[in-house]
Amino acid sequence: MTITKRSRIIVFSLSFLVWVALTSISDWQEVILGLIVALVVSLLAGQFLITTEKSKHPVRRLFLAIIYFFKFLWEMIKANLHVAYIVINPALPIRPGIVKIKTNLTKDSALTVLTNSITLTPGTLTVDINPESREIYIHCIEVTSTDVGENTREIGGRFEGLIAEVFE
Amino acid sequence: MIREILGMVFILIGITFDFLGVLGLVRLPDVYNRLQAATKCVTFGSAGILFGVFLQQGFNNFGFKVLVGILFIFLTSPVAAHTIARAAHRSGIKLTAETVVDQYQEDHELKD
Known part of the structure; x- marks a missing residue:
């Protein structure tokens, strides 16, 4: 089975499950409509979910994903x-600035998760990403250093190891 | 009973963080800092409110919709913040005067 086909099947089952949970089936017509919608979704966008073979064991990856979530x-x-x-403090103690960090991740999905995590965690917001040189530009509300290596450890290092295990 | 109290607690926490996010939106100096407040506090606050509603509703049809709502907020809010920040920087909106460093600007000047 090709990767595209497998990806489509997974997207089909997932979207049908979401449909069942959302509608709490009470009639056979809802089942049929759900199947049609899931089919259309999997044909239109099914190939994007899984693009490469994963080398690691799926159970291990799921376990690591749960650790990552917490x-x-x-x-x-x-x-x-x-x-x-910062917001409550009357003195408003901020030292804003945009710094650059490096990353070793290569997959699009891994990079997306990393940048979203950075945006949602302490005083940092992803501004842009440079895929060729693998650099991420981050707006910090409190800049502690301007050194690329130090910022990489400080901001990206917390998540990068786990994300690499789960997504690469 | 205990579930309803817990739900109320989560809704209150959510409202507190939403309020702090809005306060940050008013107090912080420029677009980028305001986005920080808008993404973090408001994402967490809204997720808190939705989770409180889920606790009160339990695992039924409605509760599941709320959980899906949390998932979508977590996925979309950072992407929106990133897009706004990038667009603002590219269209030349200045960072506030207190800014310490701007390595994005430095690198782009080198390229041009």
Whole structure:
């Protein structure tokens, strides 16, 4: 089975499951309409979900993804308290600026997850990404250093290892 | 009973963070800093409110829709923030005077 076909089948099953959960089936017509919608979705956009073979074991990847989710949740709570503290403080203690970090990730999906995580965590917001040189530009609300290596460890390093395990 | 109280607590936390996000939107100096407040606090706040609603509703039809809503907020809000920040920078909107460093500007000047 080709990768595209497998990807389409997975998208079909997922979208049908979401349909069932959203409508809480009470009639056979809803099932048929759900199947049609899932089919259209999987034909239109099914090939984008899985694009390459994964080398690691799926159960291991799922386990790591769950660990990643909780780590991310924790970082996000910290981020919110940090921004809340800055906003409440009458002196408004900010040192804003845009810094650059490097990343070793290559897959589009991995990069998307990394940049979204960076945006949702402490005082950082992804502005742009340069795929050729693998650099991410990040707006920081409190810049601590202008050194690329140090910022890479500080901002990207928290997630990069886990994301590489799950998505590459 | 306990579920309703827990739901209320989450909704209150959510409203608090939404309020702080809006306060940040008013107080912080430029587009980029305001986006920080808008994405973090408002994402977390809205997710908190939705999660509180989910706790009150339980695992039924309505509760599941709320969970899907949380997922979509988490996926879309950072992307929107990134797009706005990038567009603002490209169309030449200046960073605030307190800005310490702008390595994005430096690299793009080198290319041009």
